[in-house]
Each structure stands twice: as C-alpha cells, then as structure tokens.
Amino acid sequence: MSAIMIGQDKFKISEDEVAKRELKVIKVSDDVIQVQEEIHGIIALVGATSTVNIKKEELKNLIKVVKEEFGWTDICE
Known part of the structure; x- marks a missing residue:
C-alpha cells in the first residue's frame, strides 16, 4: 500500500530558502502504522x-x- 498524505506545509528557514514538509501514513501490518515526516x-x-x-x-x-x-x-476521536 502506498503512503497517504495527511498534511503538508512550507516554512522559511533562511532569507533565501523555504523548506517543504509532508506528513504521510502507511499501514505496516494489521495493527501497526508508520508516520513519516x-x-x-x-x-x-x-x-x-x-x-x-x-x-x-x-x-x-x-x-x-x-x-x-x-x-x-x-x-476514538
């Protein structure tokens, strides 16, 4: 199964550079997930x-x- 994106944003790290952040989740097994940033x-x-x-x-x-x-x-939520 491929990663599902659950969030993304950008933030300034210097005068000239902006970093891009992506948060993804993958199902590893029936009771384990992996969150990737x-x-x-x-x-x-x-x-x-x-x-x-x-x-x-x-x-x-x-x-x-x-x-x-x-x-x-x-x-639960």
Missing part, C-alpha cells in the same frame, strides 16, 4: 533520535485514515 530543502537531522510534529488537523486526518482506509474501527 519528510522535509525537503534542508539537510536532515543527524543522530539517533527522530521526532514527528503533528498538527491538530493532521491528527484528525490520521484518525480518519486509520478508521476509513485501514479498518481500525476501535479508534
């Missing part, structure tokens, strides 16, 4: 820790996708 336009983080920032609207979209697309009917 892709940032284009800047050098990615280096290290062992990774975080994903999720906006309120993106969380609502995530809940909708896992219910409707992945069949997780026991997820």
Whole structure:
C-alpha cells in the first residue's frame, strides 16, 4: 500500500530558502502504522533520535485514515 498524505506545509528557514514538509501514513501490518515526516530543502537531522510534529488537523486526518482506509474501527476521536 502506498503512503497517504495527511498534511503538508512550507516554512522559511533562511532569507533565501523555504523548506517543504509532508506528513504521510502507511499501514505496516494489521495493527501497526508508520508516520513519516519528510522535509525537503534542508539537510536532515543527524543522530539517533527522530521526532514527528503533528498538527491538530493532521491528527484528525490520521484518525480518519486509520478508521476509513485501514479498518481500525476501535479508534476514538
């Protein structure tokens, strides 16, 4: 299954550069999902820790996708 985009935006990182952010979700198995945050336009983080920032609207979209697309009917809003 391909990734489903649940959010995207752009933000200024310098006078001349704007980064593009995309938040996607993929079903890994029946009870596991993977949330991916892709940032284009800047050098990615280096290290062992990774975080994903999720906006309120993106969380609502995530809940909708896992219910409707992945069949997780026991997820509350």
